[in-house]
Amino acid sequence: MKRYAYYLSCINESMTKEVDRSIALWQKDLGIELVHLHESTCCGGSNLDYVSPKHFALVNARNIAHAEKMGLDLVVSCNTCLMTIRTAKKKLDASPELRAEVNDILKAEGLEYRGTSEVRHLLWVLIDDVGLEAIKAKVTVPLSKYRIAPFYGCHILRPSTVLGKDNPLDPSSLDQLVEALGGSTIPYTHKNRCCGFHTLLVAEEESLSVAAEALGEAIDEKADFIVTPCPLCHTVLDGYQAKALKQADIHSSIPVLHLSEMVGLALGYTAKELGVKRHIVS
């Protein structure tokens, strides 16, 4: 059983609870154990870094240092948390002064940021550590009847100088996972585009227009559902779907699954167990 420190994302603790619940169902089937890091705090959500770069460094040095104390990599299941914490890590690793400054504060808690734990997305762990062949072997209900639109979202791809796992112009990791689970992917030009989440409260019309494009292509291509590795993308594509499609004058709908739910379905768990019924679009 390979163990990881699991970062608790704010959104998965509040609106998209089905993500952590579904992972909990199947993690042991795939030989991994995600140890919940209850000490972790909000990463800053791609905002704290410009509000206060130093608090941003402190907060995320602390998040990573807790994982380091356990001797484990930090695993994340939200794209923006992934990008944000990796950005902080990159800054900390490049600056001995910044490291010294945050460590001076963290020592009161018996913590030290050393840079020894990697910060990884759950999708990467599934592909690189568990392995596609091992996953394939565990599939009990292949997704063979589904044509799936893999929506990667931005912050698992860009900036590639911080992420670097997939080719941001032509990502393939999620496609590979879909195929390992027995499903097939549609050609989906919006797979690496934006969902519009980060401006929902500031420029709603623009955000919904961005979302409608991604939804519209999946609908036009007659995908059975969209799958995303990011709960923020899910919140827009599922929660705001009706509003986005109405604005774009598209009269249809499409279910959106979390990566963790798609894996669970293929491993034999029911939609109800996985929390799919909690979605707005069924």
Place this chain on the structure above:
Amino acid sequence: MTVAADQHIEGKRDVTLRVFRLNPQVDSKPYYDDYTIPVERGITVLRALNYIKENIDASISYRAFCQAGICGSCGMRINGISKLACTTQVWDELSKCREEGIIKIEPLRNMPLIKDLIVDMDPLVAKMKHYSNWVDSTMPEAEMGKKEFLVSEEEFLRYDKATDCILCASCVSECSILRANKEYVSPAVLLKSYRMNADSRDAIHDVRLGELVQDHGVWDCTHCYRCQETCVKSIPIMDAIHGIREDAIESRGMKDTAGSKHAEAFMSDISKKGKLVEATLPFRTNGVAWTVKNLLPMAVKMILKRRTPPPPPLVKPSKGIKQFRAEFKEMSDHVKQDHKTHNK
């Protein structure tokens, strides 16, 4: 012949360029023309287009000038990605073709089309004017040319990268928000604005910043990083956008706009609970009236699905919150000290 030159001509094959065509004066809709030409390894897309124009079809229109990635004229979408034709090798594109051996060439997006691969740069230039994308000098006119204007190395390093922009508009073409609303300031203009506002010789920082925080300005960027990812000069454009936001918060306060209030909510929630209090985020960003009008129908659906974020008292603080708060506060003291030193 040298070894390097030998390798240069080693590969040769037929390649098809599928070129977007539209002359709005005569065509009712766009179409694509295929041109199959012999191409040697080492030939750029621009040279391939020049070959077609000189030998096959003189009617194709595109902009180009320096042929060396300096002037920024030949921005176009090659196999779907905005880039410069003069620095893009035909050979490198072969592996990116959706159809084997066919390279798709299209105009930049998000700008009005003039003809074929030529887009109208005037709206972009108008935005550069609107946001005063030049240094408006603090030096009295009478002293100009007589006195030196010194810029420290430390200052220059803050905008060194930003000065690499050649206005090729690849970032403009790739921008997610601009695609949704053509009024949006656009990444290139944000980059220039950041560069001008960081310049100590400039006199209109506050005026420029005042424009940047308005509607369709810096807060409308959705952090998709497409601009940065496609920048032909590898400029960290998002750093500039975040730089403007940091400046806006410092210069104009956190209650200035919906964007700054939204950002403040993160800082405030983290300092108190270590977690985001999502339930009140819309209220704190846009006020009660906006939230009720825009989010009530969705809130009802979410309540039915038990999907609403918990009210503030039920948001459980992170484990060890007391210690975390003390650390957060200690860092606030560091930041205050930094400001004092900086202002001296």
